[in-house]
Amino acid sequence: IVGEKWWKNSIIYQIYPASFKDSNGDGIGDIQGIISSLDYITSLGVDVIWLCPMYDSPQIDMGYDISDYQSVYGPYGTVQDMETLIDACHRRGLRIILDLVVNHTSDQHRWFKESRSSKTDPKRNWYIWKPAKYDANGNRQPPNNWRSVFGGSAWEWDEKTQEYYLHLFCVEQPDVNWENVETRQAIYEEAMEFWLQKGVDGFRVDTVNMYSKSPEYANAPILDPKSDTQPAFDLFCNGPRIHEYMREMNEVLSKYDAMTVGELPNTHTIEGVLRYVSAAEKQLSMVFQFDLVDLGMGKDYKFLTTLPGWNLQELKNAIKSTQDLIKGTDAWTTVFMENHDQGRSVSRFGSDKTPELRVRSAKMLAMMQGTLSGTQFIYQGQEIGMVNAPREWTIDEYKDIDSTNYYRMTSKAFGEGSAELSTAMDSLQHLARDHARLPMQWSAEANAGFSPALSEKPWMRPHDNYPEINVQLQENDPSSVLSFWKQMNELRKVYADLLVFGEFDIIGEPNQSVFTYTKTSRNQTVLVVLNFSDTTQKFEKPESVKSEDWTLLASNVNGHKEDLEAFEGRLENNHYGTLR
Ligand code: TEU
Ligand code: CA
Numbered sequence: 001i002v003g004e005k006w007w008k009n010s011i012i013y014q015i016y017p018a019s020f021k022d023s024n025g026d027g028i029g030d031i032q033g034i035i036s037s038l039d040y041i042t043s044l045g046v047d048v049i050w051l052c053p054m055y056d057s058p059q060i061d062m063g064y065d066i067s068d069y070q071s072v073y074g075p076y077g078t079v080q081d082m083e084t085l086i087d088a089c090h091r092r093g094l095r096i097i098l099d100l101v102v103n104h105t106s107d108q109h110r111w112f113k114e115s116r117s118s119k120t121d122p123k124r125n126w127y128i129w130k131p132a133k134y135d136a137n138g139n140r141q142p143p144n145n146w147r148s149v150f151g152g153s154a155w156e157w158d159e160k161t162q163e164y165y166l167h168l169f170c171v172e173q174p175d176v177n178w179e180n181v182e183t184r185q186a187i188y189e190e191a192m193e194f195w196l197q198k199g200v201d202g203f204r205v206d207t208v209n210m211y212s213k214s215p216e217y218a219n220a221p222i223l224d225p226k227s228d229t230q231p232a233f234d235l236f237c238n239g240p241r242i243h244e245y246m247r248e249m250n251e252v253l254s255k256y257d258a259m260t261v262g263e264l265p266n267t268h269t270i271e272g273v274l275r276y277v278s279a280a281e282k283q284l285s286m287v288f289q290f291d292l293v294d295l296g297m298g299k300d301y302k303f304l305t306t307l308p309g310w311n312l313q314e315l316k317n318a319i320k321s322t323q324d325l326i327k328g329t330d331a332w333t334t335v336f337m338e339n340h341d342q343g344r345s346v347s348r349f350g351s352d353k354t355p356e357l358r359v360r361s362a363k364m365l366a367m368m369q370g371t372l373s374g375t376q377f378i379y380q381g382q383e384i385g386m387v388n389a390p391r392e393w394t395i396d397e398y399k400d401i402d403s404t405n406y407y408r409m410t411s412k413a414f415g416e417g418s419a420e421l422s423t424a425m426d427s428l429q430h431l432a433r434d435h436a437r438l439p440m441q442w443s444a445e446a447n448a449g450f451s452p453a454l455s456e457k458p459w460m461r462p463h464d465n466y467p468e469i470n471v472q473l474q475e476n477d478p479s480s481v482l483s484f485w486k487q488m489n490e491l492r493k494v495y496a497d498l499l500v501f502g503e504f505d506i507i508g509e510p511n512q513s514v515f516t517y518t519k520t521s522r523n524q525t526v527l528v529v530l531n532f533s534d535t536t537q538k539f540e541k542p543e544s545v546k547s548e549d550w551t552l553l554a555s556n557v558n559g560h561k562e563d564l565e566a567f568e569g570r571l572e573n574n575h576y577g578t579l580r
Helices: 031-036 038-043 079-091 110-115 181-196 242-254 270-277 312-326 345-349 355-371 401-414 419-431 433-437 471-475 481-494
Strands: 011-015 048-051 068-072 095-100 155-158 163-166 202-205 259-264 286-289 375-379 503-506 514-521 524-531 551-555 569-573
Touching (some): 031 038, 068 079, 068 181, 095 181, 095 259, 181 242, 242 270, 312 503, 312 514, 345 355, 355 481, 355 524, 401 419, 401 433, 471 481, 481 551
Parallel strands (some): 011 048, 048 095, 095 202, 259 286
Antiparallel strands (some): 155 163, 503 514, 514 524, 524 569, 551 569
């Protein structure tokens, strides 16, 4: 893999500061906690850490509402702590990337405070202000019917200056006006260069396709007739100037040779994704496509009557669309199943019904992730197979604004005790962002070892299962999910040309229980067989690979038989022989 960019063959470990490790017992994770865990992180065999926002913020959206790009949220630590962390990473040979959130700021950012102070303020057009509309009865209406991602109108009325401002996320997250060149320069300097000069190696770029909105601000088509707001993703994603902005941003980044991974929701065609990540475009190093993590979400997932399910064919298609991105192109892709916005992958795509199925399906999912091409991302706790909070937990345990808004709106529309509200709780139990934000389970000690024993209550309730699922227990167990992930991470390095760079092909007949694919490089192939069902499945090697002489490379069952057990996964290759 000589001559390839370092980030292609990297495994990136995502850290959610509030929930990773609390060093001082105030119940909130912090930077010193991360520094003290670097030996653990290194032991996983990862190359890079990605830190979710640690900037100063009123925390309405857990730090994605930034009030100052150049300071750190008090409970997390200081800029000096960040410098220590950056240095400590580099000394260990780890790289570090930060979250770059520049579609919007907090309404408490000084830019917005100035902007909203008067219509003639020099920063007025740093944000997106529009006059009201009036209906036939003379009632004031927002400029259009766009719905914010967290529900409700995307426009907020400002009494003082008698105009609306746009917020694609919550009211406290006004959208920055990227049309304004002065604003863009300020973003590059204050949010990017400040940290690049401190040595960070790149950014995960939040909502990267929303900076350019369709300039007409036209109404979105009515998909939800019962509502006065409509989903408008097509009108605020991938707007006409987006690629101009990306190239401009890239000029700043390339001075530092920084990598980027952009978050790319609502972009489903290969051509659309390639516009951002083809190397010739000089925009982003790679992006997160949402095809897989959106499975079973339903349309705009508001007011469900039943839980939208997913089937294996959809999962295969989702994987295919990220893998095919690099077939015969100069682009690069990513592999991930979890992040801070998703339910846990074992609960969504495997099974958390029994400890045995949990462990086996966690390993099977590790086999899938570990064998797909692209830069790999592991979310904290995924490596020990953490699962969703149980259905018994009430809304009081959910802290995310998206969850609590959703609950409040459903309750308002249908009432406490309604069947709809109960379905809303079912859906939150599957899909809420909160599940990823439960404290990291370090040990069987009080607070899951997340906070020191004599401490405040952690900001989110630890999962009741931490005595059974935790780092300490798994570190000493060669058959644990953690040990399996370490093995997969090692395998990925040894067989990089196959696993990281190889060509992906789905093989065999369409099958709703078993996912079979190969990864191929010049002279060798890996065969991956994954039983996504909780029952035994017949398995016969597809004709196309039958004649080959295969060796078992990894397996998640003891002494495997002909048939596939529930959630069994097998990796076989036809060239080098077993690793150990
Ligand atoms: O997410 C943006 C996004 O489009 C979704 O993943 C979104 O979180 C989800 O649809 C809402 O339920 C990014 C961040 O990852 C997320 O945590 C922030 O809340 C959001 O941007 C706003 O900054
Ligand atoms: Ca703390």
